[in-house]
Amino acid sequence: MTRFDTAFAQGPALVCFITAGDGDTAANLDALVEGGADVIELGMPFTDPMADGPAIQEANLRALGKGTKTADVLQIAADFRARHPQVPLVLMGYANPMVHRGAEWFAAEAAKAGVDGVICVDLAPEEDADLGPMLREEGVSMIRLATPTTDAKRLPAVLDHAGGFLYYVSVAGITGKQQAALDSIEEAVSRLKQSTDLPVAVGFGVRTPEQAEAIARVADGVVVGSALVEIVGKHGEKAAEPLKELTSALAKAVHNARKVAA
Amino acid sequence: MTDQSALPNSIPNSLRSQPDERGHFGQFGGRYVAETLMPLILDLEKEYRAAKDDPEFKREFEALLKHYVGRPSPMYFAERLTEHLRADLPEGKGPKIYFKREELNHTGAHKINNCIGQILLAKRMGKTRIIAETGAGQHGVATATVAARFGLPCVIFMGAKDVERQKPNVFRMKLLGAEVRPVTAGAETLKDAMNEALRDWVANVHDTFYIIGTAAGPHPYPELVRDFQSVIGKESREQIMEAEGRLPDLLVASVGGGSNAIGLFHPFLDDADVAMIGTEAAGLGMDTKKHAASLAGGSPGVLHGNKTYLLQDEDGQITEAHSISAGLDYPGIGPEHSWLHESGRVQYVPITDQEALEAFQLCCKAEGIIPALESAHALAVLPKIAGDYDSDKIVIVNVSGRGDKDIFTVAVALGAEI
Numbered sequence: 302m303t304r305f306d307t308a309f310a311q312g313p314a315l316v317c318f319i320t321a322g323d324g325d326t327a328a329n330l331d332a333l334v335e336g337g338a339d340v341i342e343l344g345m346p347f348t349d350p351m352a353d354g355p356a357i358q359e360a361n362l363r364a365l366g367k368g369t370k371t372a373d374v375l376q377i378a379a380d381f382r383a384r385h386p387q388v389p390l391v392l393m394g395y396a397n398p399m400v401h402r403g404a405e406w407f408a409a410e411a412a413k414a415g416v417d418g419v420i421c422v423d424l425a426p427e428e429d430a431d432l433g434p435m436l437r438e439e440g441v442s443m444i445r446l447a448t449p450t451t452d453a454k455r456l457p458a459v460l461d462h463a464g465g466f467l468y469y470v471s472v473a474g475i476t477g478k479q480q481a482a483l484d485s486i487e488e489a490v491s492r493l494k495q496s497t498d499l500p501v502a503v504g505f506g507v508r509t510p511e512q513a514e515a516i517a518r519v520a521d522g523v524v525v526g527s528a529l530v531e532i533v534g535k536h537g538e539k540a541a542e543p544l545k546e547l548t549s550a551l552a553k554a555v556h557n558a559r560k561v562a563a
Numbered sequence: 564m565t566d567q568s569a570l571p572n573s574i575p576n577s578l579r580s581q582p583d584e585r586g587h588f589g590q591f592g593g594r595y596v597a598e599t600l601m602p603l604i605l606d607l608e609k610e611y612r613a614a615k616d617d618p619e620f621k622r623e624f625e626a627l628l629k630h631y632v633g634r635p636s637p638m639y640f641a642e643r644l645t646e647h648l649r650a651d652l653p654e655g656k657g658p659k660i661y662f663k664r665e666e667l668n669h670t671g672a673h674k675i676n677n678c679i680g681q682i683l684l685a686k687r688m689g690k691t692r693i694i695a696e697t698g699a700g701q702h703g704v705a706t707a708t709v710a711a712r713f714g715l716p717c718v719i720f721m722g723a724k725d726v727e728r729q730k731p732n733v734f735r736m737k738l739l740g741a742e743v744r745p746v747t748a749g750a751e752t753l754k755d756a757m758n759e760a761l762r763d764w765v766a767n768v769h770d771t772f773y774i775i776g777t778a779a780g781p782h783p784y785p786e787l788v789r790d791f792q793s794v795i796g797k798e799s800r801e802q803i804m805e806a807e808g809r810l811p812d813l814l815v816a817s818v819g820g821g822s823n824a825i826g827l828f829h830p831f832l833d834d835a836d837v838a839m840i841g842t843e844a845a846g847l848g849m850d851t852k853k854h855a856a857s858l859a860g861g862s863p864g865v866l867h868g869n870k871t872y873l874l875q876d877e878d879g880q881i882t883e884a885h886s887i888s889a890g891l892d893y894p895g896i897g898p899e900h901s902w903l904h905e906s907g908r909v910q911y912v913p914i915t916d917q918e919a920l921e922a923f924q925l926c927c928k929a930e931g932i933i934p935a936l937e938s939a940h941a942l943a944v945l946p947k948i949a950g951d952y953d954s955d956k957i958v959i960v961n962v963s964g965r966g967d968k969d970i971f972t973v974a975v976a977l978g979a980e981i
Contacts, residue, residue, distance in 0.1 A: 348749070348881045349866060351758040352597045352765065358748060371878045396595055396865040401879025423595045423865065427585060431865075448599040450768060455602055473599050474766035 304389040304417050305340070305442070305465045309500040312559030313517035314339035315552045316502050318393065318526030320360035321377050322346055322369025324533040324540045330381050332545040333529070334388055337552025340466075340502075340522065341381070342420065344530075345374050345394030352422045354477035356527040359534055371398055375414045382415025391444060391465070393420040396431065404435040412439035418465035420444045426458045433462050447493055449473050449485070456496055466500040466522060467493060477527030480506035487519040510554035517558035525551055578832035578908055581899060586782020589905065591898035594781045595865045599765045608783040610688050615790075620683060627679045628794060631712065634676075636795075637664045638802035638959070643929045648949040658812065658952035660945065662932070662962045663799050663827065672935065672964030673795060673823045674705035678774055680791030682709040685772035692767065693717040695774045696760040698725055698753030698819070699890035699937070700732025701964055702776030707741035709774075717741040720760040724751035725889050732968055750883045753893045757867050777820025778897035781868030785898050792826025799959055800830055807957055813838045813948070816961035817940040818911065819855070819891035821900045823963035828909060838910070840948070841900060842940045844886035845913035855884035856913045857896045858904050871898040887916035887976060888936035888969070918943040920976055923966065935964030936972065 308314050317338040319329055323346075333341060346364035350357060374392070381390060392411060399407050399421055411419060419436055426445065433443045442464030450473055451459055460467070469489060471481035490501050503516050504524025513523045532547060533540040581588045586608075594604060614620040628634040641660045649657035665673040685693060693710045694717070697703030703719040710717035719736055723745040726733050736743050749755035764773045778788040803811050814831060816824035818841040831837045846854035854860055857872040864873040866881060874882045874894035884894040903909040919936055922943035926934045934942060941960050952958065966973070974981050 349754065349758050351761040351867070352599075354762075362749075365880065397873075397875065397881070398879040401864060401875065401877075422597055423868070425594050425596055425598065425601050427594050427601070431870075446598045448597075450599050450602045452602060455605075459598065470599065472766075473768050475762045478766070 304387060305500070307387065308339045308389050309466065309521050313520065313555050314500070314502070314522040315513070315555040316340040316342060316504070316522050316524040317529055317548060318342040318344060318524065319529055319533060320344035320346055320357065320364050321374040322364030322367055323360045323530070325538050326377050327380060328541040329533060329544055331384065332541040333548050334385055336545040336548025337556065338548055340389045340391065342391045342393045342524070342526070343374070343378060345371070345392055345398055347395040347398055350395065352475055354475040354527060356477045356531045356534065360530045363534070375410050378416050379414040389417045390415065391418040391420060392416050394422065396421050396424045400431055404432045408432070408435035408439040408441060411436070411441050416441055418442035418444045420446065420468060422446070426461060429462060437462065444468055446470050449481070449489065460497050463497070463499060466502050467497055468524065469493060469501050469503045469520070470505045471503050472505050474505065476505060478506055480512055483515050483519070486516060490520045510550045513551045514554035514558050517555040523555050579829060581902065582782060582786055586786070588899045588902035590863070591869065591871050591901040592782055592785055593870050594868065595870065596781045596868045597765060599768060603768050604781050606688070607684070610684060611783050611787050614684060614687060620687070624680055624683055628676065632669045632675050632679065633667065634794065635798045635802070636667050638799060638806060639664050640806070641930050644926065647925070647929050648945055649954065652950050655954050656952070657949045657954055658956035658958045659954070661803065661811070661957065661959045663795060663959055665795060665823065665961060665963045666932070666934065666938065666965035670701070670705045670708050671967065672701040672705065673792060673826060674702045674776060675708065676794055676826070677776070677788050677791045677822060678705040678709040680787065681772070681774040682713050685715070685774070686713060688772065690770060690772035691715060692771045693774055694720065694760050694763050694771055695776060696720045696753065696756040697776060698722070698756065698892055699888065699968060700725065700729040700736070701890060701935070701968070703741070703743070704732050704735050704739070706774050706776070707736040707739035710741060711739045718763065719743050720746055720756040720763070722750070722752040722756045723747045725753065725756070728972060729889055729968060752889070754881065754884070761867070777822040778825045778899060779820045779867065779869055779871065779895060785869065788822050789825045789829055789899060792822050793829045795823065795826040795961065796828060796830035799827060803957065803959060810834055810837055811957040811959045812836070812952065813840065813956070813958040815840045815842070815941045815944055815958060817842045817891065817937045817963065818896060818900055819844065819893050819937065820895070821897035823961050825897060825899055827959070827961045832908060839908070840944055841909055841911045842914045842944050843911055844888060844891035844940055845915045846885040846887070848915055849913050852882070853885035854913070855886040855891050855893060857894060858901070858911045859913045861894070863901065866895050869898045871901045872896050872904070887919060887972060888940065890935070890937040891940065912944050912947070914940045914943045916976070920973065923973060932962065933966040933970070934962050935966045936969045938962045938964055939966070
């Protein structure tokens with residue numbers, strides 16, 4: 302059993318995203334876990350986050366402004382793994398910082414830090430050769446994104462070599478904006494699940510426990526990012542408490558859906 | 564000599580057969596985009612292939628280039644500049660300089676060639692909204708122009724700093740009915756405008772066509788922009804054959820993203836006797852960090868949908884470019900140029916702000932032509948190489964745009980008040 306298997310085995314999982322180097326990242330990660338997050342996505346800051354909305358763009362700039370380096374991100378990951386041996390950890394970011402020193406180097410460092418999976422936003426499956434084989438060689442999953450524009454013809458390409466879980470981006474757009482209609486999410490998830498055994502986690506635009514619970518009834522996981530990142534933006538170095546508060550509410554809602562579903 | 568431009572791009576060992584079916588120019592190019600955009604990009608590629616084989620598409624493109632853009636643009640013997648360059652050289656040295664006068668196109672630059680092609684593709688794909696990024700504003704103006712011509716709403720993303728330093732073009736775009744959205748992220752220049760255009764596109768894939776202004780971005784953009792701009796090189800071949808009865812010895816063009824350069828170079832790539840120089844913006848100098856020369860001062864990486872040479876730090880974070888020319892102020896370059904650089908087929912030379920300013924003034928006074936600062940970067944290489952060429956040699960410089968838009972910038976640089 303991988304950490305992903307364990308995390309998704311008990312019913313819908315809460316996946317929480319924050320940006321590495323933004324605020325007191327170690328304390329914030331602990332707060333997410335204490336609040337009940339089942340999977341952690343740690344954002345690797347990039348100067349040009351072109352798939353992200355204003356909240357995560359600003360988090361990237363704050364982190365880089367503080368001098369956050371790739372080495373720091375890997376250290377944050379390694380320290381997290383030491384404190385939380387069981388919680389799946391995903392690095393999420395853009396291709397250039399991941400491949401710049403060589404994909405072999407990055408994959409080896411990620412594995413050494415105890416990272417379970419990588420989401421590379423702008424690495425289309427068509428360019429998998431740049432990073433995918435190196436990650437798999439090190440036993441790190443390449444987590445793929447499916448979107449409302451991913452049609453049946455294209456889905457096999459997305460699922461080829463996909464690992465960990467499938468991240469369903471519920472709206473065609475950037476992070477942190479509007480949420481998709483629940484009907485369309487349910488339909489999309491059931492369509493995806495006909496083609497894969499991977500758990501399907503749904504993200505983009507999920508901000509409240511109510512939204513999270515509704516999605517958790519139809520999906521295997523719910524991803525929350527911008528709402529958490531905004532808290533870090535607002536509270537700076539003292540974001541752990543309010544982060545834990547929102548995470549607890551989200552986790553309760555998501556986990557509550559397990560019982561309802563059962 | 565056979566006219567190789569008439570041969571198909573698929574001849575073996577041809578330098579003109581790139582990219583491969585996955586959009587790669589050697590190790591460069593490719594499709595590095597968010598999944599939301601992938602289906603659209605695959606569609607665009609399919610549609611472009613179909614358009615290429617459609618005589619009606621070709622007819623419409625050529626008719627618009629002729630009657631709306633004003634093509635062919637002239638091939639002009641720059642006699643006084645030629646003499647000026649020879650004045651300091653030994654007898655028998657100093658080539659004949661010709662200008663390919665893209666600055667005489669409608670909207671004042673080569674950018675319109677590509678915009679005509681792309682808006683015809685947009686129409687073909689049933690898209691009803693146009694977006695574009697712009698740096699100097701030349702591509703923004705060209706896009707706003709074709710959007711007006713085809714009656715489509717148009718949003719132009721432009722770095723807030725560029726909005727400030729290119730006010731006349733901002734007003735032009737507004738007159739043409741476009742909405743200009745200043746982008747305040749990052750350094751507020753072309754790179755940030757492109758990020759914002761990509762964000763808009765991802766959110767509006769269903770009805771929006773993104774007219775990328777240079778031969779960069781995800782496949783098939785580098786290829787299709789090059790093909791639409793290749794009219795420059797195809798005309799140049801015919802015109803120089805008519806004027807001189809032979810092919811040129813050297814082609815010169817400035818390179819930001821590189822669309823005017825690849826448009827001139829591409830039809831000549833298989834002519835081994837034709838040398839080529841692309842000039843990159845060296846800003847305040849290659850010994851400073853204030854430049855925009857991604858080949859001379861960068862390394863390969865992934866940005867804005869393609870793998871290519873980029874200005875970046877040791878972590879792969881993109882660093883800010885600098886050039887006096889807003890159109891060259893970008894930390895990347897089209898992937899085909901990266902490939903031509905590594906293969907050695909084209910030589911790339913950095914030109915500083917100061918060298919470009921001198922060439923700008925020389926061109927004004929010697930030829931009565933105010934070139935764009937981008938084109939002044941091409942002209943600036945002439946004094947460096949003129950002595951290497953005998954006086955019977957022929958050089959074609961792509962005067963890619965006119966400099967009316969730049970007079971305010973130049974005035975500031977020269978300490979003049981307008």
